[in-house]
Amino acid sequence: MTASARDYAAVYSGFQAPISKIYNCGAKCAPLNGGVPVCCDTGHAIPIVEKSEYALLKTRTQMWKPFVARTPDQKSEIADLKGSESCAVECRGAEFCERDNRSLACRSFPFFPYFDAEKNLVGLAHYWSFEGLCWVIHNLTIVEKPFVDQFMAMHEFMFKKDEDWRTTYVAHSAAMRRVYSRRGDKFPVIMRDSTYRWVLPQLGGKMVPATKKELQSLRAGFTLGQD
Numbered sequence: 001m002t003a004s005a006r007d008y009a010a011v012y013s014g015f016q017a018p019i020s021k022i023y024n025c026g027a028k029c030a031p032l033n034g035g036v037p038v039c040c041d042t043g044h045a046i047p048i049v050e051k052s053e054y055a056l057l058k059t060r061t062q063m064w065k066p067f068v069a070r071t072p073d074q075k076s077e078i079a080d081l082k083g084s085e086s087c088a089v090e091c092r093g094a095e096f097c098e099r100d101n102r103s104l105a106c107r108s109f110p111f112f113p114y115f116d117a118e119k120n121l122v123g124l125a126h127y128w129s130f131e132g133l134c135w136v137i138h139n140l141t142i143v144e145k146p147f148v149d150q151f152m153a154m155h156e157f158m159f160k161k162d163e164d165w166r167t168t169y170v171a172h173s174a175a176m177r178r179v180y181s182r183r184g185d186k187f188p189v190i191m192r193d194s195t196y197r198w199v200l201p202q203l204g205g206k207m208v209p210a211t212k213k214e215l216q217s218l219r220a221g222f223t224l225g226q227d
């Protein structure tokens, strides 16, 4: 069973907190990306929504329209959606963003719900393909508790509505462990109580405490705009 438009309306209402009330992260990455926040640039990320979510958005705003692929890579990405419950969309751009009408993906970015090796939902991990591009990924300590609380609550709500959602993120979490295992590195997770852990993929995904000071070492990885 997929989530209905009404379910998405409940998610939108329960997930409004910004990542940070202090930092405008778009002002950190946009100047290095031609003035456009990286996650609002279809050159970096094509918004994908469930058809039921798009149906809701169309009742609320004129901000979204179907995405038209412009490059071979984009065409291939869109072709992969054929026959699925999802579709690719495009908004009018960051300068016309209507905060209340952002998609769930917009609200969640750059995070996905992280499941540990025992398939327990424990917290938030980042989309690793945006490392070096997204300032937040390199500044995890700025993520505020209301965002974490709402992110977790709304994803748990979605997992009750659609078992496929859980399956997708269990698999995505395992994929992240494989990627980092190959790198021979650890990765951070923001736990549901807003503490931090390192995941050690080479030790079966074991999690150990991470300090703010250790996480600050991630700042050096924000390379957007550098040679």
Ligand code: SF4
Pocket: 025, 026, 027, 028, 029, 030, 037, 038, 039, 040, 109, 110, 133, 134, 135, 136, 137
């Ligand atoms: S979430 Fe990341 S990519 Fe999006 S605006 Fe903030 S820093 Fe930029």
Ligand code: SF4
Pocket: 039, 040, 041, 047, 091, 092, 093, 094, 095, 096, 097, 098, 101, 102, 103, 106
């Ligand atoms: S709706 Fe807003 S946050 Fe989402 S991609 Fe468009 S400009 Fe960015």
